Amino acid sequence: GFNKAPGQSISGGLTLVDLAGSERYDKFGFGDEAESRRKETQSINKSLFNLGDVIVALSNRDKHVPFRNSKLTHLLQPYLSGASKTLMLVNLSPDAECFEESLRCARFATRVSSCEIGTARRSAK
Numbered sequence: 001g002f003n004k005a006p007g008q009s010i011s012g013g014l015t016l017v018d019l020a021g022s023e024r025y026d027k028f029g030f031g032d033e034a035e036s037r038r039k040e041t042q043s044i045n046k047s048l049f050n051l052g053d054v055i056v057a058l059s060n061r062d063k064h065v066p067f068r069n070s071k072l073t074h075l076l077q078p079y080l081s082g083a084s085k086t087l088m089l090v091n092l093s094p095d096a097e098c099f100e101e102s103l104r105c106a107r108f109a110t111r112v113s114s115c116e117i118g119t120a121r122r123s124a125k
Helices: 032-059 071-080 096-113
Strands: none
Touching: 032 071, 032 096
16 A cells, blocks of 8 residues: 555555365375375475474574475465564364374474564565
């Protein structure tokens, strides 16, 4: 938008990303479809692991932040670099059958929520 009083132009955006979640290999059967799901599961888990590494590296103010370790972190780089606000929601299942997966998700959320990656800055032109 444009603010007439100080003559500033301000832009913003909203990006929503569904990270799909941590998945278990052992709940898939056999066959081509199951193999495809296993590969997708491996990719999801690797991306989430890399996202956690990036957030920890940002929090530690490391000189090298591994944004290029996955497509997910590479795409999220502008949103995690400190010039924006970032919010992560984690969905946990109350079902006893999903306890292990929910526990892993909660541990991931605890790991990243303890990190301070910077303060959002207003960029007015």
